[in-house]
Amino acid sequence: MRTLKTAAVSVMMTAALYGCSKGEPAPAAGAPPVTVAQPLAQRVTDWDEFTGRFEAVETVDVRxxxxxxxxxxxxxxxxxxxxxxxxxxxxSAPAQAQLSSAQAQVAQAQSQVTLARANLTRSESLLSAQAVSQAEVETNRSQLQVAQANLAAANAAVRTARQNLSYTxxxxxxxxxxxxxxxxxxxxxxxxxxxxxxxxxIVSGGAMHFVFDGSEAVALKYMREGGVGRDAPVQIRLQDESDFSRTGRLDFSDNAIDTASGVIRLRAIVPNADGFLRPGMFGRAQVAGGGAYDALLVPDSAINTDQARRTVYVVGADGAVTSKAVTLGPVVQGLRVVRSGLAPTDRVIIAGLQRAAQPGAKVTPKAGRIQPVAQNASGAPVTQSAPASSASFANSVSAGE
Structure with a gap:
């Protein structure tokens, strides 16, 4: 028994010395092991998700x-x-008959103009010889004007009949x-x-419009941040697609919020060179919700729920666990954006969280590393509680553009 006790003490001293050689404080006896890592620092772009449908740029009912x-x-x-x-x-037979009738009326009116002009010329020559009265000359002049008006009306009827013929x-x-x-x-x-x-x-080919509605809260967010306007990038996936593979640009936002529904209508222009997109198709759109910003990211598994609060556990230099309240953002490549509450140097517990019973407890920290786990932003889970539906790293946005 004495030999066994001596061996156990030797093992504990060796472990303590090994921990000190690594720069870690000697763990307390019975302290559970956990994996800790500093938050991943990256530039992030938020994406807000919307549901909408495709519409043709031009649609005409042919009549x-x-x-x-x-x-x-x-x-x-x-x-x-x-x-x-x-x-x-x-x-076209009825319209052609009307045109022929109108043309005949023009010929008749033209002959009346010719006759009235001849009578006026004759009466004016006789007036100089005082063979006719001034009243007769004025009457002939009036008849010429009437004949010219009738000719103009007949010509207008011909144009109308010809137009009606073209409508056939x-x-x-x-x-x-x-x-x-x-x-x-x-x-x-x-x-x-x-x-x-x-x-x-007939619906126009080529580029398509993607029309969707945004809530008043989203409109206020965009106006306050000043990040979204014309030409903001948009990513779209169809109903049977898992990736946001189609890209476009925001080209219109309505000038008022609908008082009945409380939404504002937005529209993007999407290239359609292959003609695959059709009006009425359903889709999901991601709109860049603002400029890129520096963010700290941790795994969702490192986040605790304390009633309405969200917290993470961090380990101090003495191996003691501390709880920090955090404000969360969207998910990007499998990691959760922490908008506030964390410092870049904090050692967050990312594994073994269930073994850290409560704040103040002692643990044995083991160094780990936080890495993205999803292939792209669309593959990451979406949470409705976050201000933005999803996010992506800023360098991937630039590369995609």
């Missing part, structure tokens, strides 16, 4: 300006069309993708702006 029978359909459902391309033709050819007002035809050949349409006479719908 015929004139009514009549649909005589022909000149496009395939769903195909890309060019601006000015012929889409529908209407029966319905062309694409913009370039883009056409929907299906809503009216088949042989049907009669009234023309004009009636909702039932939409022939097809």
């Amino acid at each position: 015929a300006r004139a009514g009549g029978f649909i005589q022909g359909v000149h496009f395939r459902d769903g195909e890309m069309v060019r601006q000015g391309q012929l889409l529908f033709t209407l029966d 050819r319905v062309t694409a007002p913009i370039s883009g993708r056409a929907s299906d035809r809503r009216v088949d050949r042989g049907n009669v349409i009234a023309g004009g702006t009636s909702a039932g006479d939409i022939l097809t719908t």
Whole structure:
């Protein structure tokens, strides 16, 4: 028994001397081991997440300006069309007849002008010889003016008839993708702006708009920080995607907050060179919530919940545990941003937290290291309690742009 006690004392003295050689104070007997590390210092950019849908930059409901029978359909459902391309033709016979009638009226009015001008010229020559009265000359002059007015009206009727004839050819007002035809050949349409006479719908190709709503709190945050405005970077993922692989720029924010819903409408412009994006698609967007800032980061597992407070345990030089209240930010690459409450030199317990029973207890610290664990910001978990939904390291944002 005496030999065993001597061996145990020797082991404890050896361990104490080893700890002193490493610059650590000798741990108290029975102090549980924990892993500690200083917070990771990085520049971080916050991203706020929103839900929205894609919209075409231009959308046009194609209608015929004139009514009549649909005589022909000149496009395939769903195909890309060019601006000015012929889409529908209407029966042009009635419009052609009106044009011919108007042209005949022009010829008649022209002959009346010729006759009235000749009568005026003749009466003016006879007036010099006092063969006619001044009243007759004035009457002929008035008749010429009436004939000229009738000619002008007839010419206007010809232009109207010619315009109506052109309305029998319905062309694409913009370039883009056409929907299906809503009216088949042989049907009669009234023309004009009636909702039932939409022939097809065209949405523009190329870049798309992504429209989403932000809360009043988000709007206030942006205005106070002055970080978000036109051209702010936006990252978007589709419903079946896990990464925010599509990028765009914020190009519009509404001029007022909706009093009924308390939100403000925002819009981003997103390139669509491959034509994959379609109007109405659902997506999630991340908007850079402000400029990059220096932040301290710790693992989520190092954070304790004390009722409404969030705390971390730090180990002092004497091996005693101290609790520090912290203000948290978003998650970036698996690590939690600590906005306040920590110092860069604090030794935070990142493993063995359950063995640090309470503040003031003694522990045996073992040096560890805090490293990012997620591949990218979109892969990190999102918490709704943080002011920003997620974040990324500032250098990765610059590289992505």
